[in-house]
Amino acid sequence: MTWTIVRKEILANLLSYKFYVVILLAAVLVATSFFIMTRDYKERLADYSLIRPKPGEPIAVNPPNPLSIFAKGLDEAMARSFEVGPTGISVRAGQKSGNTVFAFFPTPDFLYIVRVVLSLVALLFGFDQVSREKEAGTLRQMLANQTSRSTILIGKWAGNFLSLAVPFLLVTTLGIAVLGLDPDIRFSSDQVLRLGLILALTLVYIAFFLSLGILISTLTRRASSSIVILLFIWALLVFILPNLGTLVARQVVDVPSVRALSEKREQVWTREILLRIKGQGDMPSHIRSISAENDALEADYRVKFDRLVNLSKNINRISPVASFVYAVTEIAGTGIGEEGAFKGEVVRYKNAVLGKRLASPDLKSSEYPAFLYRYRPLGRVLVRGALFDTAWLAAFGILFFALSYLAFVRYDVR
Amino acid sequence: MIATIVKKEVLGHILSFRFIVTLALLLVVVPVTTFVLTNDYLKRIDDASLRQAEIETYLRSYAHFNRIGNILQATPTPIPFHALVRGLAPDINLGEFDNDPLPVMFPLVDLVFIVTILMSLVALIFAYDAVSGEKEDGTLKLALANGLARPKVILAKVAGGGLTLLVPFLLSLILGLLVILVHPGVDWKGPDWVALALVTLGTALYVMLFYGLGVFISSRHHSSSASIMTSLLVWVLLVLVVPSLSPYIASFLSPTPSRIQVDREAERLGDTERDDLGRKLQAERMRELVAKYPVLNERLSEADKKRLMERDPAAREAFEAARKATQGAWDEANRVQGEKIDTVRRAAAQQEEAQTGLARTISMVSPLSVFTYLATDLSSTGLRNEAYFGRVSDVWDRAFWDYAQKRIAELQAKDPATDWWNTPVDMSDRPRFVYTAEALGGRVEAALPGFLLLFGYGLVFFVLAYVSFLKYDVR
Numbered sequence: 097m098t099w100t101i102v103r104k105e106i107l108a109n110l111l112s113y114k115f116y117v118v119i120l121l122a123a124v125l126v127a128t129s130f131f132i133m134t135r136d137y138k139e140r141l142a143d144y145s146l147i148r149p150k151p152g153e154p155i156a157v158n159p160p161n162p163l164s165i166f167a168k169g170l171d172e173a174m175a176r177s178f179e180v181g182p183t184g185i186s187v188r189a190g191q192k193s194g195n196t197v198f199a200f201f202p203t204p205d206f207l208y209i210v211r212v213v214l215s216l217v218a219l220l221f222g223f224d225q226v227s228r229e230k231e232a233g234t235l236r237q238m239l240a241n242q243t244s245r246s247t248i249l250i251g252k253w254a255g256n257f258l259s260l261a262v263p264f265l266l267v268t269t270l271g272i273a274v275l276g277l278d279p280d281i282r283f284s285s286d287q288v289l290r291l292g293l294i295l296a297l298t299l300v301y302i303a304f305f306l307s308l309g310i311l312i313s314t315l316t317r318r319a320s321s322s323i324v325i326l327l328f329i330w331a332l333l334v335f336i337l338p339n340l341g342t343l344v345a346r347q348v349v350d351v352p353s354v355r356a357l358s359e360k361r362e363q364v365w366t367r368e369i370l371l372r373i374k375g376q377g378d379m380p381s382h383i384r385s386i387s388a389e390n391d392a393l394e395a396d397y398r399v400k401f402d403r404l405v406n407l408s409k410n411i412n413r414i415s416p417v418a419s420f421v422y423a424v425t426e427i428a429g430t431g432i433g434e435e436g437a438f439k440g441e442v443v444r445y446k447n448a449v450l451g452k453r454l455a456s457p458d459l460k461s462s463e464y465p466a467f468l469y470r471y472r473p474l475g476r477v478l479v480r481g482a483l484f485d486t487a488w489l490a491a492f493g494i495l496f497f498a499l500s501y502l503a504f505v506r507y508d509v510r
Numbered sequence: 511m512i513a514t515i516v517k518k519e520v521l522g523h524i525l526s527f528r529f530i531v532t533l534a535l536l537l538v539v540v541p542v543t544t545f546v547l548t549n550d551y552l553k554r555i556d557d558a559s560l561r562q563a564e565i566e567t568y569l570r571s572y573a574h575f576n577r578i579g580n581i582l583q584a585t586p587t588p589i590p591f592h593a594l595v596r597g598l599a600p601d602i603n604l605g606e607f608d609n610d611p612l613p614v615m616f617p618l619v620d621l622v623f624i625v626t627i628l629m630s631l632v633a634l635i636f637a638y639d640a641v642s643g644e645k646e647d648g649t650l651k652l653a654l655a656n657g658l659a660r661p662k663v664i665l666a667k668v669a670g671g672g673l674t675l676l677v678p679f680l681l682s683l684i685l686g687l688l689v690i691l692v693h694p695g696v697d698w699k700g701p702d703w704v705a706l707a708l709v710t711l712g713t714a715l716y717v718m719l720f721y722g723l724g725v726f727i728s729s730r731h732h733s734s735s736a737s738i739m740t741s742l743l744v745w746v747l748l749v750l751v752v753p754s755l756s757p758y759i760a761s762f763l764s765p766t767p768s769r770i771q772v773d774r775e776a777e778r779l780g781d782t783e784r785d786d787l788g789r790k791l792q793a794e795r796m797r798e799l800v801a802k803y804p805v806l807n808e809r810l811s812e813a814d815k816k817r818l819m820e821r822d823p824a825a826r827e828a829f830e831a832a833r834k835a836t837q838g839a840w841d842e843a844n845r846v847q848g849e850k851i852d853t854v855r856r857a858a859a860q861q862e863e864a865q866t867g868l869a870r871t872i873s874m875v876s877p878l879s880v881f882t883y884l885a886t887d888l889s890s891t892g893l894r895n896e897a898y899f900g901r902v903s904d905v906w907d908r909a910f911w912d913y914a915q916k917r918i919a920e921l922q923a924k925d926p927a928t929d930w931w932n933t934p935v936d937m938s939d940r941p942r943f944v945y946t947a948e949a950l951g952g953r954v955e956a957a958l959p960g961f962l963l964l965f966g967y968g969l970v971f972f973v974l975a976y977v978s979f980l981k982y983d984v985r
Contacts, residue, residue, distance in 0.1 A: 114739050121743055125751060132758040143770045170611045178607070187607050195766070195862060196893055197757040197869035199598050200882060202617060204754035212750055216742065224735070320643075323738055324528045324635055328535060335627055336539055339619040342612045343546045346553070353557045354606045355585065359564060362581055366572045373932065397608055408612060421615060432611055439607070 097243060098251045105255025109221070115259065118217045123267040125209045130271040133165040133205050138280055140175060147177050147188075149466070154180040154449040156442050156467035161429050162281050166294060167207040169430030178442045180449045180464075182383065184361065184390050185442065206268075207424050210298050211417060212334055214264070215305045219326050221256045222309020224319035226504060231319065235509045249310070249504050253497065257306055261299055268295065290427050290474060297427070297486060301420045304493035305330075311500035314507055337415035345408030351400045357393060364389045380454045387450050394443060398436070405432055413485070416492045423485035429471045433480055441469055511658065512666045519670025523636060529674065532632050536682035539628070543619050544686035548593040552695045558587050573937045575914060575930060582910065584903030584943040589890060590698050591705070591947070593690050596620040597891020621686075622885045625679075625713050626878045630720045630749055633675055634741040637724025639734035640667050641979060646734060651984045664979040668725055668972060672718040679713065701950040705888045708954065712888075715964040716881045720745075722971035729978040752876040760869035766861040776851045783850075788843035795835040803828035866893075877967050884960030890947040894956050898948045909941040 109115045140160040149155035156178040164171035177188045202208055229235040238248060272291065275281055283291065309326060316322040368382040409432075412418035425431035445467050452464065472480075523529050565581055572578075596618050617623070644650040653663065687706075690696050724741055731737035767775075800806045805828050810818065819826040870893075873879035886892025917937075921930040947953075 113736055117739060117743055121746065128755065132755065135762065136758065139768065143768045146768075146770050146774055170614055173611060173614070185607055195757055195761065195866045195869055196598065196896060197760070197866055197873060200879070201753040201757070201873070204751065204758070208754070213746055216746065220739065220742065228735075320639065320734060320738075321527055324531065327631060327635055327742075328531050331628055331631055332535070335623070336619060339616045339623070340539075340543065340546065342616050343543075343550060343618055347546060347549050350553075353554070353561070354608050354610060356557060356561045356564070357608055358606050359561060359568075359581060363564070363568050363572075366568070366577045370572065370577075394608065401608070401610075405612065412616065418616070425615070432615065435611055442607075 098247050098254070101243075101248055101251025102255040102258065105252055106259045109256065109259040114220060118220060119263045122209075122214060122217055122264060125213055126206065126264075126267050126271055129204050129206055129209050130165065130275060133168065133203075134275060134278065134281065136168075137162065137165050140172070141280065144175065149177075151466065152463050154464040156180070156445050156469075158438065158467075158469045161471075162283055163287055163290060163294075163428040164205075164430050165275065165281070166205060166291065167425050167428040167430055168203045168205045169207075169425040169428065170432065170435045171430040174430070174435055174438050178446075180446045184365070184387065185446050207421065210301060211421060214298070214302060215334060215417070216330060218260060218302045218305035219309045219330055220323075221260050222306045223313055223323045223326050225252050225256065225310050226313040226507065227316055227319040227322050228313075230317070230507075230509055239509055245505050245507075246501060249501055253306065253310060256310075257303060260302055260306065264302070265295065265299075268298075286474065290429070293427050293474075294424050297420065297423055297489075300486065300490050300493065304416055304489055304496070307493045307496035307500065311496045311503065314500045314503040333415045333417050338412045338418040338421070341411035341414070341418070342408045345404055345411055349400065349404040349407055351404050352397065357397055360393055361390055364393075383450065383454060387447065391443060391447070398439075402436070405436075409481075413488060416489045419485035419488045423482045423489070426477050426480075426482045426485075427474070429477075433477070434472060437472055438469055442467075512662050512669075515653075515658075515663060515666035516670040516673075519667055520674050523671060523674040524677075528632075528635055529678070532635075532675075533678040533681070536624075536628075536678045537685060539619075539624060540621075540679075540682035540686040541689055543621070543624065544593060544689045547596070547618075547620060548690055548693050548696055551588050551590070551592045552693070554588040554592070555695065558585075569937055571934075573935050574932050575918065575935070576932050578937075582940075584899075584906050584945070586899055587945045589945075589947050590696050591702055591889040591891060593693075593696050594621045594686070594706070595709075595885060595889040595891050597622075597886040597889065598893070598896065621683075621709070622882055625716060625885070626881055627749065629675075629679060629713065629717050630878065631745060633672075633717050633720035634724045634727075634738075634745055636671055636675055637721045638728055638738040638741045640671060640725045641729040641982060642731045642737045643728070643734040645732065645982075645984055654984055660980050660982075661976065664725070664729075664976050668718070668722055668975065671725070672714075672721045675717050675721060676714055679717070680710075683710065701947075704950060705890075705953065708888050708957065709885045712881055712884050712957070712961060712964060715961065715968055716877060719877055719964060719968035719971060722968055722975055726971050726975035726978060729975055729982050732983075748876045749878045753873050753879045753882075756873035756875075756879070757869040759872055760865050764861070764865045764868050766865050767858055769858075772854060772858040775854055779847050779851050779854065784843050784847040787846060788840045791839035791842055792836050795839050796832065799828070799832055799835055803831065806832055874963065877964060880960050880963050880967075884957045884964070887956045887960070888953050890953060894953070895948065898952075899945070902945070903943065906941065906943045913941055 137160055144157065144159050147155075147157055148159075149157060157176075158174050160175045161171050179186050179188065226235070229238075235248075239245065276283070308329065309322075312326050312329070313319070313322045316325065364386055368386045371377065372379060372382050409418070409422060413422075422431060426433050445465075449464050568581055569578070597620075639646075641650070644653075654660065690698065723744065727741045727744065728734070728737045731740065796806070803824075805818075805825050815829060819829055870879075870883070874883075883892060887894045890898070917935055918930045921928050921933060921935070
């Protein structure tokens, strides 16, 4: 019986205006986003081949991550060049474009399309599931025929989920297959696995919003009030809550500004250099103390900053949308956690280079070890939060579905 | 008669469920945002003054001309308007090792965000059933059966709906402004209030525009459920997609060399190519001199040269000429290559400017971008302010450089052999960089086209709605 309802839902969707408009929109957007982000990635790859350090140069540069096509996240920050100078790290943000309009609007990557557009689409599939059939009077007739309410609800959910997920997956895998044909873009098997996980997460995300849509639909009598409520909830979940949380966290945790930090660094460097000019101590010991003090500043900043990040993450998780964003960016290797780990590696590399330089002062500049960043293994990423975020998202989806079941069982179909 | 319909529209909306939800939402979101942003602003003021104090301490011990380059820099200080509008985020700082990645993940909420995303959505939610809904209810045909002219109905609908929409926004804004007024740390001056009034006017145009668009879509549909579907589709495209795509489309249509490429090219021109040219020029000039002074052809050690110069005035002349020729050759090489570098950099800057302009133009297809530019320019947190800041910091740079030259000249007058580069100097009388926002006149002038464009979009949507409604089948 469930299967009959699933079929009925799918067929009804296939014949509706909504379905075509919405699927067309999603398909066009996903394709455009792939196209644009691929170009962006290739441009950054070309830049990388220009700044890639020659063997032995003490420069840490990480190539752009091909998964940034799907979730750009902090990849731009991670693909900067970190040059180990005489006393510290000098950063070059070469990839930064001079076009300031980029700074005004969010990056239209796959994550953005899913987060904003697909969630809305899922709501549009769910918002009138119960109230419309009630208004049309078909709900009554179905229930008169001894079909249980749970069968109807599950059938509706599954039917709509399939009619949304299947075309979406088709479009996306087609897009990914086209990307795979491009010789410049190489996914390792690990990255393919990660991509698969991201797609699976996307489905969980869609399921969450579909459940939310059906829940509100069972709580309202008319489809028009259902959509109004849903749009407000959607705006809150997708836009307001996650964006406000970051600001609220800042009220609680005090983090020095980035600029203040770099001024402090400058101060340390000047003090030591002047001591050296005055003839106190030898150069290596000064360099050591500059490096140590900078590391202490950095570590102190990291501690405070991690507190800020954790707090704002937790506040933002009020909205499962934030959980989704965190999980996807971490799995793609462009998230905040990955960036922190990467910076830790850069600092470690700097200390290794400085150590080598101090141990043998007449070392030629071309004999430093090369920097190679290994992304955290998937297992660790999952344990360090991605799994929790996924579970959190799924839990909300299940909760909403359960609530809609409760509401539907008591729904007055007349 | 129009007044009656306007009144009916206003009352109809005010009593509706969506009005109450909108009001509640805005009454919470706007004051909370203002509160949070105000605190953030005060924090940043504290941070700025703390940094200023640190810089003063630093200068007391280390005010050498060699040591201040990275410390004495023009930095923008927070302006009171940041309590409402954040504009271009200064936090995303890719030039420093410790950049702040949070705003990259979730851009901060501010008044512009609330207006552009939330208010436009609310306007469409209010408007989607303005015509199709009344048709479904059957009230539209009753109204028209009573000798009411269609133009009057549509005019009253747009006016009534748009006005009602502004009520929750204005109420919440007033509540938010109370937060700012109560805070003793935030000092809003006359121009700020005028700018705010203009931003509010822009908001009104923006909201009316979306309401007009909603009515237009509504009068193209016969069922309100289809109408909201189309409305949302158009909203997604106009508000969420077009602005984000525009810079990428512009970079596609008008490509620029990446900054790394330009830097590398400039480095090559100023380094290896300059050396080649310098050597070539030097060789050419020396050839002429060698013909004239054969002594130059002899391979002499520096000591021998010195001795020879002391003994023989002719040799001295020859070596002097050689030194001059060499110097001249390298100066020439530096000049030629410097010009080339300038040309490359200027060309790149021009291309970047062209691309930015194109991106801006493309993005203006969306009213969201128009409003964003308008509001950020008016509140001096946007593109225009960036250019303005560049100009004032250049002025300060020059003033400081003049001051430094003067001080160096003083030091040299006292003792010509002084190492002025590494001598502590009392710089307490240096010109200080004080950042103040641009005068209001310039900002308003910059925002004027935005106002016109918003008004134009609104007018077009209204005319479309009007025409569609005249031909609407109300049965």
